[in-house]
Amino acid sequence: MHLDLSRAVIEHPVVDIELHLGTGKARITVPSDAIGVDVLLTSLAALLMPS
Numbered sequence: 001m002h003l004d005l006s007r008a009v010i011e012h013p014v015v016d017i018e019l020h021l022g023t024g025k026a027r028i029t030v031p032s033d034a035i036g037v038d039v040l041l042t043s044l045a046a047l048l049m050p051s
Contacts, residue, residue, distance in 0.1 A: 001027070
C-alpha cells in the first residue's frame with residue numbers, strides 16, 4: 001500500500017492515520033517540510049519495538 005500525501009493540502013494541525021495491515025507493508029509519503037515527522041517515526045518505532 002502506498003499513501004502519497006506529498007501534494008496534499010491539509011488545513012488541520014494534526015492528521016491521524018490508522019492502518020490495519022495483515023501482511024505486507026505500507027509506505028506513507030509526506031512533504032519534506034512536514035511538521036511532526038519525528039512523532040511519526042517515534043510512534044512507528046514504539047509499535048515495532050515495544051519496551
